Amino acid sequence: MASTTEIKARVPRPAMDLANWTTRQWGLATAARRGLPDFLVIGTKRGGTTSLFNYLLMHPGILGLYPQVRGRKSTDYFFRNLHLGEPWYRSHFHTDAHLERATRRLGYRPQSGEASPFYMWDERIPERVHELAPSVKAIALVRDPVERAWSHYQERVQNGVEPLSFPEALEAEERRTAHELERMRNDPDYHADAWDWYAYRQRGVYLPQLETWTATFPREQLLVLRSEDMYADVQSAFDTTCEFLGLPSVELPTRKTFNASARAPMPESVRAELTDFYAPHNARLEAFLGRSLHWS
Amino acid sequence: MIAVHPLDHVTEQLWAPAFSRSGALRAVVDPAPDQEWRTVESYWLVPNAESARLLVPRRPRTTASRALTNYRRLRTPGTNVARFALGAAARLGVPLSASTVEVQVRHDAPPGTADLLPLARLSEALGRQVFASTGVRTSDNRKTMLQLVDAVGEPVGYAKVGWDEVTDRLVATEGDVLAAIGGGDGPVRAPRLIARLDYLGHPVTVTEPLPADARGSLTRVAEPTSEELFALTPVVRHARIAETGQLRAVRARLDEALDAPHVRELAGQALAVSAEVAAHDVPLPVTDRWHGDLAPWNRARDAEGRLWIWDWENAEPDAVAGLDALHWAFSTQRLAARDVDRMSLPDALAAANHHLAAIGLGEADRAVVAAAYAVTTVERACTIARHSGTWETAFISPDGLAHLLRQAASRQESS
Numbered sequence: 001m002a003s004t005t006e007i008k009a010r011v012p013r014p015a016m017d018l019a020n021w022t023t024r025q026w027g028l029a030t031a032a033r034r035g036l037p038d039f040l041v042i043g044t045k046r047g048g049t050t051s052l053f054n055y056l057l058m059h060p061g062i063l064g065l066y067p068q069v070r071g072r073k074s075t076d077y078f079f080r081n082l083h084l085g086e087p088w089y090r091s092h093f094h095t096d097a098h099l100e101r102a103t104r105r106l107g108y109r110p111q112s113g114e115a116s117p118f119y120m121w122d123e124r125i126p127e128r129v130h131e132l133a134p135s136v137k138a139i140a141l142v143r144d145p146v147e148r149a150w151s152h153y154q155e156r157v158q159n160g161v162e163p164l165s166f167p168e169a170l171e172a173e174e175r176r177t178a179h180e181l182e183r184m185r186n187d188p189d190y191h192a193d194a195w196d197w198y199a200y201r202q203r204g205v206y207l208p209q210l211e212t213w214t215a216t217f218p219r220e221q222l223l224v225l226r227s228e229d230m231y232a233d234v235q236s237a238f239d240t241t242c243e244f245l246g247l248p249s250v251e252l253p254t255r256k257t258f259n260a261s262a263r264a265p266m267p268e269s270v271r272a273e274l275t276d277f278y279a280p281h282n283a284r285l286e287a288f289l290g291r292s293l294h295w296s
Numbered sequence: 297m298i299a300v301h302p303l304d305h306v307t308e309q310l311w312a313p314a315f316s317r318s319g320a321l322r323a324v325v326d327p328a329p330d331q332e333w334r335t336v337e338s339y340w341l342v343p344n345a346e347s348a349r350l351l352v353p354r355r356p357r358t359t360a361s362r363a364l365t366n367y368r369r370l371r372t373p374g375t376n377v378a379r380f381a382l383g384a385a386a387r388l389g390v391p392l393s394a395s396t397v398e399v400q401v402r403h404d405a406p407p408g409t410a411d412l413l414p415l416a417r418l419s420e421a422l423g424r425q426v427f428a429s430t431g432v433r434t435s436d437n438r439k440t441m442l443q444l445v446d447a448v449g450e451p452v453g454y455a456k457v458g459w460d461e462v463t464d465r466l467v468a469t470e471g472d473v474l475a476a477i478g479g480g481d482g483p484v485r486a487p488r489l490i491a492r493l494d495y496l497g498h499p500v501t502v503t504e505p506l507p508a509d510a511r512g513s514l515t516r517v518a519e520p521t522s523e524e525l526f527a528l529t530p531v532v533r534h535a536r537i538a539e540t541g542q543l544r545a546v547r548a549r550l551d552e553a554l555d556a557p558h559v560r561e562l563a564g565q566a567l568a569v570s571a572e573v574a575a576h577d578v579p580l581p582v583t584d585r586w587h588g589d590l591a592p593w594n595r596a597r598d599a600e601g602r603l604w605i606w607d608w609e610n611a612e613p614d615a616v617a618g619l620d621a622l623h624w625a626f627s628t629q630r631l632a633a634r635d636v637d638r639m640s641l642p643d644a645l646a647a648a649n650h651h652l653a654a655i656g657l658g659e660a661d662r663a664v665v666a667a668a669y670a671v672t673t674v675e676r677a678c679t680i681a682r683h684s685g686t687w688e689t690a691f692i693s694p695d696g697l698a699h700l701l702r703q704a705a706s707r708q709e710s711s
Binding site for chain 1: 521522523524525526527530531650653654655656657658659661
């Protein structure tokens with residue numbers, strides 16, 4: 001039997017565009033009756049964000065973004081689509097009536113959310129989220145930053161935007177991303193691809209990113225998971241997340257990894273340099289989390 | 297200005313060396329039957345003799361037809377409609393034009409005289425008889441590019457023929473660069489070199505045909521990614537821009553251009569901006585060469601998504617990284633520009649910014665590279681105008697070039 005993705009691939013592009021436009025218009029027309037996210041999976045990039053979100057969608061009490069058939073993971077609202085306005089954002093969530101029906105069927109209120117690794121990386125986002133949905137719960141996955149940087153680099157190569165070798169890219173990182181943070185601070189609408197694409201090293205310094213969330217939200221509204229724990233035991237990480245969200249846990253039908261990329265070995269000299277670089281940052285993160293992360 | 301007959305351009309660029317070597321060769325439009333002369337090549341002049349834009353081989357019919365319809369995915373739908381109509385007519389033996397041009401050899405010519413002709417030399421070099429169609433080129437740096445087909449019209453390749461000092465250098469450069477690249481084996485390809493020959497003192501470069509499934513529409517083919525942009529022109533070192541061979545050569549040619557009164561002022565302005573560029577003392581990434589004319593009209597993608605890049609005749613070695621990205625942005629802007637004399641360097645820089653960041657250039661460096669690109673563009677136009685003695689054939693006027701330099705200077709100051 002064909003999957004939703006396969007069926008969508010067979011639908012002509014204009015028909016897809018029309019369907020998307022129509023559902024979005026309907027969503028906008030009914031935006032006043034639609035809710036906001038209960039949770040956000042905020043990162044980290046190449047840390048299992050996509051996998052965790054897909055596992056959550058397997059839960060009967062988790063609703064995907066409207067319309068669910070599109071299978072979207074994120075709206076990119078808080079960094080790219082802010083100008084489209086709150087009604088547009090609400091149009092991605094389900095109506096109160098839909099939630100009530102689901103509540104009656106499930107015996108508890110279902111939850112909605114989205115996932116974007118940029119939500120942890122863009123320091124402007126927590127305040128924006130708080131303004132709109134102060135009770136939202138955030139879930140962050142943190143992965144050994146050395147492995148994360150390498151995986152991030154390989155993904156950029158696969159996307160055709162990385163002409164440099166890994167050592168060259170690390171060396172060029174500051175030049176590539178200089179002034180972008182300043183611009184983001186000065187211009188609420190500014191989004192820099194370079195800030196997303198090329199911050200291989202800085203994006204693995206997790207504590208300041210998590211602190212932007214704890215500076216805005218109560219600490220108990222943030223769950224920090226270790227990516228390696230999820231890779232080793234998907235069900236356990238899923239159960240922890242369900243408990244955090246106040247949902248009953250269920251047995252996952254699959255534990256496959258999503259959005260994984262082929263791995264090539266990292267140059268050893270780079271690994272050693274990155275390991276040294278991250279050591280003090282990881283130590284501070286461990287102190288913040290109150291547990292050892294067992295990273296390289 | 298006296299109008300030049302289209303055929304004079306073709307003769308000048310293609311047959312003149314052979315004709316000057318032997319008085320027993322000639323090209324004649326619609327010749328009357330003459331027992332003294334034997335036709336060895338024959339072409340339709342499309343659409344007519346007075347405004348010919350295309351020379352199509354008359355025989356065999358299949359060859360004529362295929363010469364018109366090969367590489368259809370590289371052309372616009374509108375052009376293809378006309379090409380297919382002409383191709384069908386050629387296949388049926390319907391005349392494509394009221395006029396032909398016949399390349400003839402006199403009956404009393406010594407044996408081998410016809411072998412002086414470029415097509416005969418190409419056939420010999422490629423080991424089989426080839427036929428050629430060609431457009432009539434009248435622009436700056438005009439040179440003949442022959443689309444070669446075999447006896448049944450299958451594409452054999454492209455041949456570029458030099459005819460004067462400038463075009464000889466361009467054709468030779470392309471041959472050297474394509475030999476060095478060797479076609480490429482990754483996601484980006486350059487046509488492989490299949491022959492290089494000497495045509496009575498002028499270089500000829502023959503490259504393989506582009507894949508039949510290559511699409512080259514100006515708007516519907518995905519733009520090069522940063523990875524693709526630098527795949528055939530990788531960074532090989534870091535150096536101050538003043539120490540790059542490309543900028544040094546540009547500045548040397550600008551110095552020479554000061555001798556020509558009609559380009560002196562502009563060359564002087566470009567030298568002043570180049571001095572500011574050269575003062576930038578931060579080491580920048582330097583590529584082993586830049587393509588020199590990477591524009592939407594010089595690329596295509598095949599069915600597997602591989603990017604094909606051709607026309608490497610303006611390549612220069614040892615160039616600061618980013619010039620091709622800026623040229624791509626500038627050329628894309630040029631396609632839509634209402635007034636080429638008022639094109640925006642800041643807009644080109646903004647469009648190329650992600651490529652420049654990708655190759656590791658900092659913000660201030662990017663403004664410097666944009667200024668270097670402006671200087672290079674002005675120098676190229678000055679050099680052509682110096683050789684041709686006029687600005688009349690330039691795609692952008694001296695005023696437009698001065699505007700470009702002013703934008704470059706102000707970018708430098710504000711960076």
